[in-house]
Amino acid sequence: MKSILFVLALLLLSAPQASAANSTQTYGTSPARIVELYSDLESFDITLYSVQPEKNLTLETSLIRPGKGSEEIIATQEFLTGNFPANTKVTKVGLWDVRNPTRGAYTLRARLMEQGQILSESRYEFVYGSNSASRLHVDDLVPNSEGISVVLSPNQASLFDIEYMLVNGHDVIYETKTEKVSLTSVPEAFSAFWGTLLENNKEYDGRVKVHVYSPDQGFIVSTERFTARDDAEITDIYEDETGASATIYGRSQVPFEGSLLFSVHKLDANSEKGSASLVESVQQRVPVLLNNDDETIEVAWKERLTEGVYRLKIELIGNDGDVIERRETIVESDFSPMNEGATVLDTGNETSDEEEGNGITGSSVIAGTAGLAMVFVFFKIHNKKSKRP
Numbered sequence: 001m002k003s004i005l006f007v008l009a010l011l012l013l014s015a016p017q018a019s020a021a022n023s024t025q026t027y028g029t030s031p032a033r034i035v036e037l038y039s040d041l042e043s044f045d046i047t048l049y050s051v052q053p054e055k056n057l058t059l060e061t062s063l064i065r066p067g068k069g070s071e072e073i074i075a076t077q078e079f080l081t082g083n084f085p086a087n088t089k090v091t092k093v094g095l096w097d098v099r100n101p102t103r104g105a106y107t108l109r110a111r112l113m114e115q116g117q118i119l120s121e122s123r124y125e126f127v128y129g130s131n132s133a134s135r136l137h138v139d140d141l142v143p144n145s146e147g148i149s150v151v152l153s154p155n156q157a158s159l160f161d162i163e164y165m166l167v168n169g170h171d172v173i174y175e176t177k178t179e180k181v182s183l184t185s186v187p188e189a190f191s192a193f194w195g196t197l198l199e200n201n202k203e204y205d206g207r208v209k210v211h212v213y214s215p216d217q218g219f220i221v222s223t224e225r226f227t228a229r230d231d232a233e234i235t236d237i238y239e240d241e242t243g244a245s246a247t248i249y250g251r252s253q254v255p256f257e258g259s260l261l262f263s264v265h266k267l268d269a270n271s272e273k274g275s276a277s278l279v280e281s282v283q284q285r286v287p288v289l290l291n292n293d294d295e296t297i298e299v300a301w302k303e304r305l306t307e308g309v310y311r312l313k314i315e316l317i318g319n320d321g322d323v324i325e326r327r328e329t330i331v332e333s334d335f336s337p338m339n340e341g342a343t344v345l346d347t348g349n350e351t352s353d354e355e356e357g358n359g360i361t362g363s364s365v366i367a368g369t370a371g372l373a374m375v376f377v378f379f380k381i382h383n384k385k386s387k388r389p
Helices: 002-020 337-341 362-387
Strands: 023-026 032-039 043-050 058-066 071-080 090-095 104-114 117-128 136-143 147-154 158-168 171-183 188-193 203-212 218-227 232-240 243-250 259-267 276-285 294-300 308-317 323-333
Touching: 032 104, 032 117, 043 058, 043 104, 043 203, 043 218, 071 090, 090 158, 090 171, 090 203, 136 158, 136 203, 136 218, 147 158, 147 171, 147 203, 171 188, 232 308, 232 323, 243 259, 243 308, 276 294, 276 308
Parallel strands: none
Antiparallel strands: 023 117, 032 043, 043 090, 058 071, 058 104, 104 117, 136 147, 147 188, 158 171, 158 203, 203 218, 232 243, 243 294, 259 276, 259 308, 308 323
């Protein structure tokens, strides 16, 4: 009798867990299968795995609302999985478009197929509009060309993981995870940078999936779309009468392949409107930059700016020819070509450049004269001695 009661107790304890578990079934001996899946009424993600390389399998997803004796299919998506390598988990993402949803239970049914034959099938059950409050809440989500940031608020102290996904169509092209993050009482922002290159002017989805461990295993997911743009900024400039320079800092995972335009104008001091005339304009290509890269670009004027006040304009031009940032500053010059070409006054102690160059110096003349005098005296004494008897 005791053994029968023990078995009944085990069955009662295991029944709630079985009803809440996801059911996965693999058909035949296929090496490809569905290993994980998640859904709410906004989006879903499905993780596939195979022990051999796969290509062009079909993934069919259906959002189902259970009914009395029947199931209502609310939405269905079908797309190719593309190529994916062996022994590697590959995640696919999709967005639902459910209008006027009603509270209650829903099911995601996912089927992995090859030429119409089902290789693996799995289901994920969830409830929409439940009154149970989650431990965490997503206050804001901002993905952009640099990365993704999310603000989370705790309803009570929590320990959780955050998974960041960069999605292109149905493909997760970059994924990173922060584990064992905690929040106690105040909202906090969490961020991650994309570790892959983005394409300029292309739309992507930024997605966060927060895994809360207790009191029950659960997920909080949020997805936002953004358009990737090349981006950079001018962080420092230098200027004088000989040239100018600017330091550029990359702020995007879209490769920045723009340029810098330096324009210097001389201000008219006699003009009431402060008009200026263009003296010189130089455009210089910026080396390719990614997020957190920096480069300093230098230019030299063809001629040194003469005495006066100048306006220097530096424009950072993006990949599409658009002006991303503009800086203006003043250059003052006291350089005068007349002063530079003036010679030093002769005080009688200095020698000219001509004498120092190809001419005969003053000391050489004195030495030569003294030598001739000594020779003359020598010959004069010699002649006197020769006349004596």
